Amino acid sequence: MSLLERLNNDMKQAMKNKEKDKLSVIRMVKSALQNEAIKLGKTLTEDEELTVLSRELKQRKDSLQEFEKAGRTDLVDKVKEEITVLELYMPKQLSEEELVQIVKETIVEVGASSKADIGKVMGAIMPKVKGKADGSLVNKLVQQHLS
Numbered sequence: 001m002s003l004l005e006r007l008n009n010d011m012k013q014a015m016k017n018k019e020k021d022k023l024s025v026i027r028m029v030k031s032a033l034q035n036e037a038i039k040l041g042k043t044l045t046e047d048e049e050l051t052v053l054s055r056e057l058k059q060r061k062d063s064l065q066e067f068e069k070a071g072r073t074d075l076v077d078k079v080k081e082e083i084t085v086l087e088l089y090m091p092k093q094l095s096e097e098e099l100v101q102i103v104k105e106t107i108v109e110v111g112a113s114s115k116a117d118i119g120k121v122m123g124a125i126m127p128k129v130k131g132k133a134d135g136s137l138v139n140k141l142v143q144q145h146l147s
Helices: 003-016 020-040 046-070 073-087 096-110 115-129 135-146
Strands: none
Touching: 003 020, 003 046, 020 046, 020 073, 046 073, 096 115, 096 135, 115 135
């Protein structure tokens, strides 16, 4: 089942169950996917859908941090709910141990030896873990293993 089909089915279910918050998040994701398809002028591949989902999730997490700093608990709760709904459509996240293993393998693959090679390592790792790991966590692990 494609992501769009899942979103449509879940949207119908959210309407039936009168889950307004979930419904609005699903509509927002569908809209973002459709906008991206229009921008690219073609139907999206799974990889492109994942990119859009990751971008939406990242925006929510950034907003969450800002709202927490500002003490806006009303908005914090709303954004946390949106993040929970978005995570339903993301692939299973890699554990830190799995990430460490991938980081070590990639450092060996690209022949990195110092912090100057972080960009090279990140460029090789991110396609492997796309949507399955947070980029800032990956960056932190790469820095730890190159220092």
